[in-house]
Amino acid sequence: MKAILDILNIKKVNIGACAGPDAWFDAPDSEELASVNPATGETIAVVRQTTPETYEKVMERAAATFLTWRMTPAPKRGLVIRDLADALREYQEPLGELVSLEMGKIRAEGMGEVQEMIDICDFSVGLSRQLYGLTMKSERPAHRMFEQWHPLGVVGVITAFNFPAAVWSWNTAIACVCGDPVVWKPSSDTPLTAIAVQTIANAVAADHGLHGLFCLAIGRGAVVGERMINDKRIPLISFTGSTKMGERVAQSVAKRFGRSILELGGNNAIIVDDEADLNIALQAALFGAVGTSGQRCTSTRRVFLQKKIAAEFTDRLIKAYGQVTIGNPLEEGILMGPLVNRGAVSDMVAALEEIEKQGGKIIFGGHRLPDKGEMFVEPTIVKMPEQSPIVHIETFAPILYLMEYENIDEAVALHNAVPQGLSSAIFTKNLYKAEQFLSAEGSDCGIANVNIGTSGAEIGGAFGGEKETGGGRESGSDSWKAYMRRQTNTINWSKELPLAQGIKFGD
Numbered sequence: 032m033k034a035i036l037d038i039l040n041i042k043k044v045n046i047g048a049c050a051g052p053d054a055w056f057d058a059p060d061s062e063e064l065a066s067v068n069p070a071t072g073e074t075i076a077v078v079r080q081t082t083p084e085t086y087e088k089v090m091e092r093a094a095a096t097f098l099t100w101r102m103t104p105a106p107k108r109g110l111v112i113r114d115l116a117d118a119l120r121e122y123q124e125p126l127g128e129l130v131s132l133e134m135g136k137i138r139a140e141g142m143g144e145v146q147e148m149i150d151i152c153d154f155s156v157g158l159s160r161q162l163y164g165l166t167m168k169s170e171r172p173a174h175r176m177f178e179q180w181h182p183l184g185v186v187g188v189i190t191a192f193n194f195p196a197a198v199w200s201w202n203t204a205i206a207c208v209c210g211d212p213v214v215w216k217p218s219s220d221t222p223l224t225a226i227a228v229q230t231i232a233n234a235v236a237a238d239h240g241l242h243g244l245f246c247l248a249i250g251r252g253a254v255v256g257e258r259m260i261n262d263k264r265i266p267l268i269s270f271t272g273s274t275k276m277g278e279r280v281a282q283s284v285a286k287r288f289g290r291s292i293l294e295l296g297g298n299n300a301i302i303v304d305d306e307a308d309l310n311i312a313l314q315a316a317l318f319g320a321v322g323t324s325g326q327r328c329t330s331t332r333r334v335f336l337q338k339k340i341a342a343e344f345t346d347r348l349i350k351a352y353g354q355v356t357i358g359n360p361l362e363e364g365i366l367m368g369p370l371v372n373r374g375a376v377s378d379m380v381a382a383l384e385e386i387e388k389q390g391g392k393i394i395f396g397g398h399r400l401p402d403k404g405e406m407f408v409e410p411t412i413v414k415m416p417e418q419s420p421i422v423h424i425e426t427f428a429p430i431l432y433l434m435e436y437e438n439i440d441e442a443v444a445l446h447n448a449v450p451q452g453l454s455s456a457i458f459t460k461n462l463y464k465a466e467q468f469l470s471a472e473g474s475d476c477g478i479a480n481v482n483i484g485t486s487g488a489e490i491g492g493a494f495g496g497e498k499e500t501g502g503g504r505e506s507g508s509d510s511w512k513a514y515m516r517r518q519t520n521t522i523n524w525s526k527e528l529p530l531a532q533g534i535k536f537g538d
Contacts, residue, residue: 047249109159182210293501315484
């Protein structure tokens with residue numbers, strides 16, 4: 032941690048609002064926010080939160096920047112993101128370690144998160160030369176019809192603690208090449224990571240003489256978040272968080288006719304067929320459920336086991352769980368760190384109590400680990416006789432439900448029975464079952480994999496889910512269209528004015 036703070040010249044007490052390299056806004060009377068190391072419970076540093084006044088300064092700068100940035104050729108915008116990628120490569124190790132320190136994911140995952148930022152920047156550089164529109168054939172003679180995509184405006188990005196840097200980059204890299212400045216509200220659990228990323232982005236912006244392209248506003252949802260979702264100067268809000276909060280965001284933004292990208296809850300499942308390669312299925316279930324201490328939106332929550340292989344797979348999974356090393360996420364060899372805060376621990380404890388009331392049987396784990404620290408828990412495996420109500424609720428913790436099924440139709444029905452629809456997977460060597468899972472009558476999720484787990488998506492594909500996951504899409508494919516406005520153009524190069532649909536209006 033000291034390395035990244037020293038390298039970036041970040042002070043012990045920071046100001047939590049910024050709108051460019053020359054605009055860290057001072058608010059000495061604002062509330063302080065402590066960044067806490069979840070592995071030790073100790074305060075890492077304290078930052079100043081954004082006040083209503085500093086929020087206005089940030090928004091004014093971002094809105095003014097849009098007026099000039101939208102007219103910058105897209106390939107030139109891409110050069111800024113190219114340099115951001117290079118800066119992230121330079122700081123990958125210390126930034127990745129800060130992610131691990133502040134959020135609690137293991138060092139390898141912290142490094143991977145920064146690599147994901149680099150990857151989306153590289154993707155966006157190429158995208159800056161590919162913001163394509165279609166050409167359509169007009170029904171009228173001597174007319175040309177086509178569409179083009181224009182910058183949308185200031186994009187508001189509200190991120191969660193579990194990916195404190197990567198999700199910002201998914202939005203910001205694409206928004207930037209699309210011609211949009213970004214105002215970022217990070218999670219209050221990870222303010223230092225946000226300040227480090229902002230500092231890196233500020234240096235890149237300064238090299239290009241830019242101000243107000245990358246903006247930051249750290250603060251509570253009631254102060255910053257509410258202003259953002261109700262601010263008509265922000266035509267698009269990208270929100271990552273709970274379904275409950277996503278409902279509020281969607282309603283507030285829609286009320287003012289804005290757009291929203293919602294990345295909400297996941298209750299992801301793996302189906303393990305009796306014709307599966309159990310070795311890779313085991314690896315996928317283990318990482319999917321235990322990685323990031325079960326705090327990914329794509330974490331594996333449910334595993335459906337075909338009855339012929341259920342006993343063998345369960346035994347092997349319990350043995351694998353027994354080998355998971357738990358401790359300081361920055362230490363070599365550790366596979367699972369702490370939960371992010373006390374609230375997350377309380378939620379897990381409450382869920383385990385409810386599981387037992389609903390007939391579930393804990394077959395591994397289920398305990399807190401106070402000797403390691405207040406936020407440490409055991410990864411837990413629960414055998415459920417059926418998909419009880421608790422299974423339909425996403426608990427953001429390392430709890431994995433095992434259930435059995437007879438045939439693929441039953442497995443798909445059980446899989447789709449929950450209200451969330453983010454990520455899904457089937458493990459099978461049977462082509463017919465794999466294709467059924469991917470068909471319109473198969474998985475109802477935004478992501479459906481075969482012989483790959485639910486967690487760890489590449490940036491090249493669109494990321495997002497259906498149902499209570501919100502329907503949003505970020506990252507690859509044509510997700511860039513959400514950050515732009517479509518315009519249909521028709522040019523008449525004739526000397527007459529024919530109307531569409533053959534309408535005659537007068538002589």
